[in-house]
Amino acid sequence: MGHEPLDLRSGRIIAVDTATLRHAAASFDDIVDECGRLRASIADAAADLYGSASAVTVQDLIRRAERIGARAADLAGGLRETAIIYEIIELDAQRAAAVSAGDARAAADLTGRLDRLAGTAPDQAALAEMLVARAPDPHGALVGQLILGTLPLSGLGALPGIVAPLILGAGIGTLTAVKDAGLGVVGHDSRLRSRVPPPRLTLLAATPGSAPRSVAEIARRIPSGGAGSIRVERYAMADGGKRFALYLTGTRSIGGPGAFDMESNAQLYLRRGSESYEAARIALQRAGARPGDAVLVSGHSQGAMVGSRLALEGEFDVPALVGFGNPIQADLGAQTLQVDLRHSDDPVAALAAGGHATTIGAPGSVVAERTVDPLPSLGDLSATVHHLDAYIASAEMLDASADPRMDAVRERIGELADAASVDVFVFDAESAGAVRDDLAQRHGPAG
CATH class of the missing domain: 1.10.12 (Lyase 2-enoyl-coa Hydratase; Chain  A, domain 2)
Known part of the structure; x- marks a missing residue:
């Protein structure tokens, strides 16, 4: 395995907040104005010092104020031009999405806005076209x-x-x-098209615990390979409230007996209900969660897809979703912090088809991606880069990042540290079909 650096961004194509660029440009405008006032004040003082030894120093100060003002004006102009470039790219991405969705009216409106903006800034439009053409293929x-x-x-x-x-x-x-x-990119208004009978859940363990302190600790708590497929942590908060954390395994088998099998994988990807989704809901309910309760959700592979669906369906409040190798990328809205770890050489993460073209999620949401094993080998066919261990390594790199967006991630995780107590529940989810087959073997077919 290699050690390629993590690429952190807020979206695939657009990772720039144009409002912030314009605000920064306005700040440089203020500097330009201040430099102008300073130059005028110094010039007034220079008139009184004409012919003195100090006059040379005063003239030097005037030239410095002029240079600083000119530099600030250049920066302000550059920031505004950059904002226009990325606004053009964003409008173009929105238009492509509207065309893909068959929304002719929205596509026509976006085309008009794009043409007007490009007409007022042809140079920036040409640069935007070049940036899009050079954007890396997500696959x-x-x-x-x-x-x-x-x-x-x-x-x-x-x-x-x-x-x-x-x-x-x-x-x-x-x-x-x-x-x-377009199955890998899921809009904020998407809902499951059908539901399935609930699977059977077995409580395997109930123990005291503690809150996670990092993204890597969250990853290590996701069930993988051993007993149990769902972990729920119930937090009794110091203010008397309660919160929850949910950890969901990835796909465990091609077909049964567990609920996290390939059939559930396909159903969820096709935007239908699955036994793995129902199992997650039931596990939360059995741990004491009620509709509207806050649940920090994390999952690997299929588990991350289940977590995305839990947030979209709205039964629970999901302040954060931490996904590892999620085969979809869903727009969960501005209230959910989305931490999305992906490997560019992971065939499962590639099912998200590059994800959303624009920034999604609450402020501070981040997509962290790297190429784990850039050298090809026969081992690539076993998709070891998709294994949870590989994502734990990426999570450790993310925790060590100095990127300012990690402040929001650390703050959201840190909210759980105020709990007065933590209870941990581990469940196993067995397919309803497997339960029926087991009963038939024990008792014979119904007469």
């Missing part, structure tokens, strides 16, 4: 892994020579189909 690293990772198979005989292009074609074809279908 670039993975496609490279698919191509280079299958090359060794081509020299191992006839069968691998046939298998290699099949793997390559299937991989690239799947990514293209997903991107075209």
